[in-house]
Amino acid sequence: MTPPPGYRCKGENIVCKLQRSLYGLKQASRNWFSKLSTALLSFGFAQSQADHSLFMLHQDSASIFILVYVDDIIITGSDATLLQDVKTRICHQFHTKDIGILKYFLGIEVARSNTDLYLCQRKYTLDILNDCGLTGARPADFPMEQNLKLSDSTGEVLSEPSSYRRLVGRLIYLTVRRPDIVHTVHILSQFMHQPCQLHLDAAHRLLRYLKGTPGQGILIPATTTLQLTAFCDSDWARCPMTRRSTTGYCILLGIVPISWKIKKQTTVSRSLAEAEYRAMAVAICELTWLSYLFQDLGLSPPARIPLYCDNQAALHIAANPVYHEHTKHIEIDCHVVREKIQLGLLHPTKIPSAEQVADIFTKSLGRVQFQHLKSKMGIRDLHAPP
Structure with missing residues (x-):
């Protein structure tokens, strides 16, 4: 790594050799995941080949699943005793904090009952509305005007595009649990380089829709x-x-x-x-x-x-290998x-x-x-x- 300012004299061309990874370096997250995954594999877990952040442990009829996002971890399983044993072994090897039953993870709120699980981003949505000053706006029933077509050459170019870019960036993360706004956010994100007033108006229309449905999310019934x-x-x-x-x-x-x-x-x-x-x-x-x-x-x-x-034509093409x-x-x-x-x-x-x-x-x-x-x-x- 490059030495900090004031460490080397003028004309010297020296570098520092890292013995351990430092927080903030681009290699830090990879080194951390390598250390964590090595520990989990030593506990008997198997790493999913479809999603490398998912780890599984099967013992007899019990199963434990661990999902990792950098240093945030979700642990679930079918056996309480085995689950507690895994948590204890992780705590012995790493400085971790058990915050209890999953309620909030990466901006996603989790509510549960005996029969259902509900995922939403209500707080995140309200924060966006509050930052844009639209908490008192009139709600809309759908996110974009029907058959509206936006292009990069319509309307007056915004003098301060940074606010539009920040808003669309936050809306992109909101699509994690809001499939109903994916199309609108996809359209708005195409004009980040040079947003116009019409694009900002469409974004505000989407915010008015979110104003009417801030707590909308996905309901997962146990009987599905x-x-x-x-x-x-x-x-x-x-x-x-x-x-x-x-x-x-x-x-x-x-x-x-x-x-x-x-x-x-x-x-x-x-x-x-x-x-x-x-x-x-x-x-x-x-x-x-x-x-x-x-x-x-x-x-x-x-x-x-x-x-x-x-x-129907696409279905025929898929089913007929000689549709040359x-x-x-x-x-x-x-x-x-x-x-x-x-x-x-x-x-x-x-x-x-x-x-x-x-x-x-x-x-x-x-x-x-x-x-x-x-x-x-x-x-x-x-x-x-x-």
């Missing part, structure tokens, strides 16, 4: 099934700047959303069917990863997962869809567009359709009056 269900969708060439399509998918475990994503496609699709087919490929990659995670958790890998798509004329220009990696269908992992199914949950990730919908699809994703607001 372990059946995976996937929805994928794509708009076609909707971006006015690049004419690229946007991929969106949502994966449910029973009735609980566990994975969702929205991303602009890397190439311009020549048809709606091609855009939908690419969306299916992205969703399948996530389903493949989830199947590996199921195996690491000791669960049976899912088979014939329903994958709902509202485009319409697919010869599509990259080879997209044809993972056909491979997974032949292996029996997926069962592509046609769904009406009005019931396509993934529409909420690719389009700015009206109030009625937005509220309908949001209810199908298992999103609840326990803080709202019944």
Whole structure:
């Protein structure tokens, strides 16, 4: 490392050799995780190959799971005695603090009952509204005006873009437990380099929606099934700047959303069917990863997962390996869809567009359709009056 100011004389070219990692260095987090994971492996834990921050210990019929995020750790298990023994061994080797039952983790609030688990970011949301001075704003029923199209050349450029960038950055983290705002935040984040007044107005519209639903989150019932269900969708060439399509998918475990994503496609699709087919490929990659995670958790890998798509042509392309004329220009990696269908992992199914949950990730919908699809994703607001 470079010596601190005043340590070396003028003209000297010396460095300091580190014997141990210092807090704040870029290597510190990696060295800490290496030390922690080595200790957990010595305790008998196995490290998940699907998610290296997940550790598992299986003894007879008992199981213990540890999830690590830097120096924040969640421990859960099916045997109280074994769980306490693991916590004691960790405390003996590291300076740790047991803060009890999980209630707050990385800005996510956790509420529990005998039958349900509820995850939300209410405090984080209220902090954003308070910082923006919109705690007294009139609430909105949906996050973005229907069919609104924003570009980087509309409106007056903001004189102070830093506040817009800070706001959108905070909203990005809010999407961790708010899939209903993912599409809007995705649109707003495309104009960080040169935000305009119209972009700020759209961000304030989103804040008005959050004002009406600050405690909205995900309800996880104890009786939910372990059946995976996937929805994928794509708009076609909707971006006015690049004419690229946007991929969106949502994966449910029973009735609980566990994975969702929205991303602009890397190439311009020549048809709606091609855009939908690419969306299916992205969703399948996530389903493949989830199947590996199921195996690491000791669960049976899912088979014939329903994958709902509202485009019949894309379903025909996926099922017909000789549909050459319409697919010869599509990259080879997209044809993972056909491979997974032949292996029996997926069962592509046609769904009406009005019931396509993934529409909420690719389009700015009206109030009625937005509220309908949001209810199908298992999103609840326990803080709202019944």
